[in-house]
Amino acid sequence: MAYTSExxxxxxxxxxxxxxxxxxxFWFPRSFDTEYGGFLLMRDADGSLxxxxxxxxxxGRATWLLSTLYNTVEQKPEWLEGARLGYEFLNKYCFDxxxxxxxxxxxxxxxxxxxxxxxxxxxYVIAAAAYAKASGDEEAANNARRVFGKCxxxxxxxxxxxxxYTDTRPAKGIGVPMIMMNTAxxxxxxxxxxxxxxxxxxxxxxIETDFVKDDIxxxxxxxxxxxxxxxxxxxxxxxxxxxxxxxWFILHEAKKRNNDPRLINLGCRMLDYMWERGWxxxxxxxxxxxxxxxKPVQEYWQDMKFWWPHNEVIIATLLAYLMTGDxxxxxxxxxxxxxxxxxxxxxxxxxxxxxxxxxxxxxxTAKGNLFKGPFHLPRQEWYCMQLLKEYIK
Amino acid sequence: MAYTSExxxxxxxxxxxxxxxxxxxFWFPRSFDTEYGGFLLMRDADGSLxxxxxxxxxxGRATWLLSTLYNTVEQKPEWLEGARLGYEFLNKYCFDxxxxxxxxxxxxxxxxxxxxxxxxxxxYVIAAAAYAKASGDEEAANNARRVFGKCxxxxxxxxxxxxxYTDTRPAKGIGVPMIMMNTAxxxxxxxxxxxxxxxxxxxxxxIETDFVKDDIxxxxxxxxxxxxxxxxxxxxxxxxxxxxxxxWFILHEAKKRNNDPRLINLGCRMLDYMWERGWxxxxxxxxxxxxxxxKPVQEYWQDMKFWWPHNEVIIATLLAYLMTGDxxxxxxxxxxxxxxxxxxxxxxxxxxxxxxxxxxxxxxTAKGNLFKGPFHLPRQEWYCMQLLKEYIK
Numbered sequence: 001m002a003y004t005s006e007x008x009x010x011x012x013x014x015x016x017x018x019x020x021x022x023x024x025x026f027w028f029p030r031s032f033d034t035e036y037g038g039f040l041l042m043r044d045a046d047g048s049l050x051x052x053x054x055x056x057x058x059x060g061r062a063t064w065l066l067s068t069l070y071n072t073v074e075q076k077p078e079w080l081e082g083a084r085l086g087y088e089f090l091n092k093y094c095f096d097x098x099x100x101x102x103x104x105x106x107x108x109x110x111x112x113x114x115x116x117x118x119x120x121x122x123x124y125v126i127a128a129a130a131y132a133k134a135s136g137d138e139e140a141a142n143n144a145r146r147v148f149g150k151c152x153x154x155x156x157x158x159x160x161x162x163x164x165y166t167d168t169r170p171a172k173g174i175g176v177p178m179i180m181m182n183t184a185x186x187x188x189x190x191x192x193x194x195x196x197x198x199x200x201x202x203x204x205x206x207i208e209t210d211f212v213k214d215d216i217x218x219x220x221x222x223x224x225x226x227x228x229x230x231x232x233x234x235x236x237x238x239x240x241x242x243x244x245x246x247x248w249f250i251l252h253e254a255k256k257r258n259n260d261p262r263l264i265n266l267g268c269r270m271l272d273y274m275w276e277r278g279w280x281x282x283x284x285x286x287x288x289x290x291x292x293x294x295k296p297v298q299e300y301w302q303d304m305k306f307w308w309p310h311n312e313v314i315i316a317t318l319l320a321y322l323m324t325g326d327x328x329x330x331x332x333x334x335x336x337x338x339x340x341x342x343x344x345x346x347x348x349x350x351x352x353x354x355x356x357x358x359x360x361x362x363x364x365t366a367k368g369n370l371f372k373g374p375f376h377l378p379r380q381e382w383y384c385m386q387l388l389k390e391y392i393k
Numbered sequence: 394m395a396y397t398s399e400x401x402x403x404x405x406x407x408x409x410x411x412x413x414x415x416x417x418x419f420w421f422p423r424s425f426d427t428e429y430g431g432f433l434l435m436r437d438a439d440g441s442l443x444x445x446x447x448x449x450x451x452x453g454r455a456t457w458l459l460s461t462l463y464n465t466v467e468q469k470p471e472w473l474e475g476a477r478l479g480y481e482f483l484n485k486y487c488f489d490x491x492x493x494x495x496x497x498x499x500x501x502x503x504x505x506x507x508x509x510x511x512x513x514x515x516x517y518v519i520a521a522a523a524y525a526k527a528s529g530d531e532e533a534a535n536n537a538r539r540v541f542g543k544c545x546x547x548x549x550x551x552x553x554x555x556x557x558y559t560d561t562r563p564a565k566g567i568g569v570p571m572i573m574m575n576t577a578x579x580x581x582x583x584x585x586x587x588x589x590x591x592x593x594x595x596x597x598x599x600i601e602t603d604f605v606k607d608d609i610x611x612x613x614x615x616x617x618x619x620x621x622x623x624x625x626x627x628x629x630x631x632x633x634x635x636x637x638x639x640x641w642f643i644l645h646e647a648k649k650r651n652n653d654p655r656l657i658n659l660g661c662r663m664l665d666y667m668w669e670r671g672w673x674x675x676x677x678x679x680x681x682x683x684x685x686x687x688k689p690v691q692e693y694w695q696d697m698k699f700w701w702p703h704n705e706v707i708i709a710t711l712l713a714y715l716m717t718g719d720x721x722x723x724x725x726x727x728x729x730x731x732x733x734x735x736x737x738x739x740x741x742x743x744x745x746x747x748x749x750x751x752x753x754x755x756x757x758t759a760k761g762n763l764f765k766g767p768f769h770l771p772r773q774e775w776y777c778m779q780l781l782k783e784y785i786k
Contacts, residue, residue, distance in 0.1 A: 042626070050688050051626045110561040168503040233435070233444045233762065295443050296759035300694035300748060303756060355693060357750055363696060366689035369626065 003321065003330050005392065011318075012388035019381035024069070026351040026367065027062070027374040032082050036108045038089030039082075041373040045365040046349050052107040056094045058373035060123030063087050064186070065378050067130035071190070072386065080134050087131045087140060090124055099150065104370060116162045118154040121147050122179050126186040133190040141191045148187055152199065155180055171230055173222045174211045177203035178246045185252065204250060208266055211243075217273040218292055219243035233298050238290045240278025241309020247271040248316035251323060264323055271316050275332060278309070283359050284339045286313055304363065305356040307372065310340040311380035318384055322391045352377050396714065396723050398785065404711075405781035412774035417462070419744040419760065420455070420767040425475050429501045431482030432475075434766040438758040439742050445500040449487045451766035453516030456480050457579070458771050460523035464583070465779065473527055480524045480533060483517055492543065497763060509555045511547040514540050515572050519579040526583040534584045541580055545592065548573055564623055566615045567604045570596035571639045578645065597643060601659055604636075610666040611685055612636035626691050631683045633671025634702020640664040641709035644716060657716055664709050668725060671702070676752050677732045679706055697756065698749040700765065703733040704773035711777055715784045745770050 063086030093109025101120035132140035210227030247270035254263035321329035456479030486502025494513035525533035603620030640663035647656030714722035737745035
C-alpha cells in the first residue's frame with residue numbers, strides 16, 4: 001500500500017487534533033503545581049492523582065514538551081508559564097550537592113532516590129535548552145550546555161558513576177549512545193552547540209559498529225566493550241521498541257543531513273530487523289523484550305505491550321516511509337498506528353493507557369507514574385504532525 | 394468441605410510422589426557442576442541450559458534442599474554429595490572480601506553483582522545449618538551460626554548496608570522479619586542455636602505490631618518505622634503471596650509451641666486478609682501485587698501469576714486447616730492446589746513453569762533463572778508431605 005496525499009493530510013490532522021485536543025489537555029493545566037512548582041503527573045485514567053511525588057525524568061520531559069509546543073506550535077502563555085514551573089523546580093530541588101541529579105523527589109522537592117545513571121541529566125538538558133529558546137533565558141541556555149558537558153563526561157568516563165555490576169563481564173548498553181544522540185539533536189535544534197555534530201557522528205558509529213548485527217539481522221541492547229554478543233540471559237535480551245527508537249533518531253539525523261543515504265540505510269536496517277523480531281504476529285503490537293536466540297527472557301513483563309515502544313515505532317515507520325517511499329513502511333505504519341489507537345487510547349478520558357497484556361487487554365489504568373508521563377505519546381503526535389506538515393509542503 | 398482421612402492420605406502420597414519422582418529429578422543429578430562445584434540451574438522447560446551463571450540465593454537454597462531431603466526423607470549419598478558441592482561453592486566463591494555475599498557469579502565463581510541486601514546470607518545460613526546436620530561437619534555449623542549473627546547485625550543496624558533510598562521517607566519491609574524468623578526456625582530445627590527463640594518472638598511482634606492492620610484487614614508489605622501506612626505508590630503496594638508466606642511461618646511457630654492459640658490466630662488473620670485481597674476471583678490463582686486502596690499498582694507484572702506465591706498459599710492453607718479444622722481452609726487449599734497443579738505443572742517435562750499471565754496462560758517457559766530454582770516448589774511438596782505424615786499419625 002501507499003499513502004495518498006489525502007491520507008497524509010488526514011494523518012496530519014489526526015495527530016494534530018489528538019495532540020492538542022486530547023493528549024495535552026489531559027495533562028495541562030491541571031498538573032501545574034502552583035504551590036511547590038513542577039508538575040503533579042502521577043494520575044489514574046480519569047486524571048485523579050495517585051501520588052504527589054515527582055519523577056525527575058518526567059519533570060524534565062514535561063518541561064521539554066511545554067517549551068517545544070511553545071517554540072513550534074503556538075506561543076501560548078500557559079505553555080511557557082508551565083515550562084517555567086518545571087524548569088525552576090528542576091533547578092531548585094533536583095540536583096544533589098555533588099552536581100548529580102536525583103531520580104525521585106517528594107512534592108516539595110525532598111529527595112527520595114538517586115540512581116546510578118545520568119538520564120535525569122539528559123532530560124534536564126533538553127528541558128533547559130527548549131525552555132531557553134522559549135523564554136530567551138541565557139542562564140537556561142548556559143545550564144543546558146553545562147549539564148550536556150557533564151553528560152558527555154559521564155558517558156565517556158568509565159567508573160565515574162557507581163557501577164551496578166563488577167568488572168568481571170564488562171558490558172555497554174545502546175541506551176547511552178542513543179539518548180546522547182537525541183539530546184545533542186535537541187540541543188542543536190533549540191539553542192545550538194558546536195559540540196553536537198561531532199558527538200552525534202561518534203555515537204552513530206558506536207551504534208553501527210557495536211550494536212547492529214547484520215549477519216543475524218539484529219540490533220543488540222547490550223554488548224561487550226568490543227561489540228561481541230554476551231551469551232548470557234542479560235546480554236541476549238533485546239528491546240525491539242528501544243532499538244526502533246534508535247532507528248528513528250538516525251533517520252532524523254539523515255533528514256537533517258540532506259537525506260544522507262548511508263544513514264537512511266542504517267536507520268531502515270535497524271527498523272527492518274527489529275520490526276521482524278518485535279512485531280507480535282499473533283496479537284499485533286510490539287513485544288517488550290525478546291531473546292536474540294529465542295530463549296526465555298527473564299524480565300517478567302517481556303511479552304506485555306507498553307505504550308512507548310508503539311510511539312517510537314509509529315514515528316520510525318512514518319519517517320522511513322516518507323524518506324524512502326517504500327510501501328512496506330506505510331503498511332507497517334498503518335498496522336502499528338491502528339493497533340495503538342485502538343488498544344492504548346482511552347476514548348473516555350483521553351491520553352493512552354500504558355500497559356497492556358500480550359493479548360491487548362488493559363493490565364492497569366495509570367496514565368502517569370514514576371515512568372510514564374507526558375512525553376512519548378505527545379512527542380510522537382507532535383513529531384508526526386510536524387513531519388507531515390513538512391512533507392505535505 | 395472437609396478433607397477425610399483418606400483425602401489427607403492421598404494428598405500425602407501426591408506431594409511425596411511429585412517431590413521425589415517429578416520435581417527433584419528435574420533438577421538433580423543433572424545440575425551438579427562437578428567441574429566448578431555448585432549447581433547449573435538456569436534451565437528451560439525441557440531442562441536444557443539457558444545460562445551457566447549461578448545465582449547465589451539459589452545455590453544456597455538448593456544446598457538447603459538437598460541437605461534437608463537427606464536429613465528428613467532418605468540418606469541418599471547423591472543428595473549429601475550434591476549438598477557438599479553447593480556448600481563448598483558458596484564458601485569458596487560467594488563471599489566478598491568484606492564478608493558480605495555476592496548475588497550473581499559466573500560458572501567458575503567470579504562475581505558479577507552484589508546487592509544491597511543480605512538475603513544471600515540468610516540462604517547461606519539455612520544451607521550451612523542443614524548441611525552441617527547432614528554431614529556432621531562442625532565447621533559448617535559454626536559458619537551457619539556466625540553468618541546468622543551477621544544477619545542479625547544487618548537486620549538491626551540501620552545504615553550498615555548501603556541504602557537504596559535517602560532518609561526523606563524512611564520505610565521498613567516485612568521481608569526482613571519474615572526471612573529472619575524462617576532462618577532462625579531452620580537453624581533451630583537443624584543444629585540449634587540459643588538465640589533463636591528470643592529473636593523469633595521479636596520478629597513476630599514486629600510483624601503483628603507494625604505490618605498487620607486489623608482495621609482494614611490487611612498485611613502491609615512496607616510501612617513507616619512507626620508502623621503507619623505510607624500513602625504513596627510503593628508504600629501502598631501489597632504482595633499477598635509474600636504476606637501469606639509470613640502467615641505460615643507464624644503458624645509453623647504456633648505448632649512448635651504446642652499450638653499457641655495467639656499465634657494460630659495471628660497466622661490465620663494474615664492468611665484470611667491476604668487471601669481475600671490476593672485470590673483472583675475472575676481467573677483463579679494469586680495475583681502478584683495489589684494496592685491497599687485498589688489504586689493502580691506500578692510494578693508491570695502486578696497481575697501475573699508467579700509460581701512461588703502459590704507454593705506459599707498451598708502450605709499456609711493446609712497448615713491452617715490441619716491446625717484449626719476450619720473447613721474454609723480445606724476449600725481454599727483445594728482451590729489453590731487444583732489451580733496450581735493444573736496451570737503451573739509441566740506435564741511433559743516435570744517441575745513447574747514460573748510465570749503465567751493473569752488468565753493462566755504460560756508467559757515464558759524457563760524452569761530456572763536468577764530468581765527461580767529448586768526451592769519454593771520442592772519446599773512446598775516436602776513441607777506438606779511431612780506435615781501430613783505428622784497429622785495422619
